[in-house]
Amino acid sequence: MSDEQRRRQRLDISRHAVRLFAEQGVAATSGEQIAQAAGVSERTFWRYFPQKESCVEPLLTKMVDAFCAVVRAWPREIDLIDHLREAYSPLLDAASDEDIEAVLSVVRLTHGERALRAAYLMLRERAEDALTEVLAERLGRPSDGFDVRVQAASMSAVLKVATDEVARAAAGGVTTETLDGHREQIATALRDLSQML
Template sequence: MADVVAENGAPRRGRPPVSGEQRRRQRLEISRHAVRLFAEQGVAATSGEQIARAAGVSERTFWRHFPHKESCVEPLLTRSVDAFCAVLRAWPAELDLIDHLRTAYQPVLDAGSDDDVEAVLAVVRLTHHEPALRAAYLMLRERDEDALAEVLAHRMALPADSIAVRVQAAAMSAVLKAATDDVAAATAGGITPEALEDHREHLARALSLVLRGLSDASSLMRER
C-alpha cells in the first residue's frame, strides 16, 4: 500500500483520503444498485450485503455511507431536487417561470442518459407500496423545502425564514412532488420524450399558478 502524506507533512501508510466528490459518486453508484434491487425483489428481501456486493463495495463502506438501507434512495432523489433548484437559480428576472421551465428544466441534474431519470421515477413508484421508502421520500421532501426557500428568498428579496418565503417553498415542493408522482405513473411502461415533455409542461403551468402571488406577497411583507 502506497505511502501518503499526513496533514502535518509526515509520511504515513494507508489509503489516500476519499475526496468529497469521490464520496458523492460512490454514494450515487450505490443508490443506483439499491434502487434496481428494490424494484426487482422488494425492500424487505434486499439486504445491505446484497446492495454492497452489487455496487462492488464492502459492507463496512456501505454502512459508512448509509445509516439504513432505505436511505440509499436519497442520493438519486436529491439529484431531482437539485435539478429543480438549479433551474430556479438560473431563472432570469425578465422571463416568466413557465417559459423558463419549458426550455431549461430537466428531471435530474446532469443526467448523462435516461438511466438516472428512470431510477428516480422507479423510486417514486416504489414509495406507493413500500412504506419504509415512502417515509424516507417524504422526509427528504420536507428537508428540500429549505433549499427551495434559500432560492426563493433571493428572488423575493426577503429572509429565508419569512412566512411568505416558507409558504411559497412549501407550495413549490408540493407541486414538484405531485408532478413527479404523475410522470412516474405515466412512465411505468418506459420513459418517452413525449412523457418528459408533458411533465415539464404540467410542472411549469402548476408552478406559474402557485407563484402568481409571489410579487404581491413580497411587496406585502416588505411593507410590514
C-alpha cells in the same frame, strides 16, 4: 479520498440498491446483499449509508439538485414558466436514460414501500428549503418569513404531485413526450399558483 470519488461510490451503490429494491422489495433486500452487489464489505456499506433507505438519496438528489439549480438560475425578469421551458429539457437530456428510469422507479416504489416514501419526503423537504432560499432572495424577504415558506411549500407540493404523476405515466417506459408533458404540467400549475404571489 476526494469528495468526488465518494460521491461516485455512493451513486454506484445507490444504483445497485435501487435495482434490488425494485426487483425484490426493500424489506427483502438486506444490507449485506446490497454490499455484495456493489462489491464492498457490509461494514463499508453501512458507512456510506447510515440507513438502508438512504440508498435512494444519491439518485434522487441528482434530480432534485438539478431542479434546484434551474430555479436558482431563474433570471429576475423572466417568468418561471418560460425559464422552465428553456432550462428544464436540456437538464433531462444531460442525465442518462437509465438514471431517469431509476429515479422514476423509485418514485413509483415509494407508493408501496413506507420506508422509501419516508426517505423521499425527507428529501423533498430539503429541496423545499433550497427553494425557500431562492424565493426569499428573489422577493427580498427573510427566508424564515411565513409567506415565503408558504410559497415554497406550495411550489414544492406542486412538484411532488406532478412527479408522482409523471412516474405513474411513465410506468411502461419513459418518452420525451412524457417528460415534456411533465414540464408543462409543472409550468401550468406553478402559473396558477403564482397568481397568489
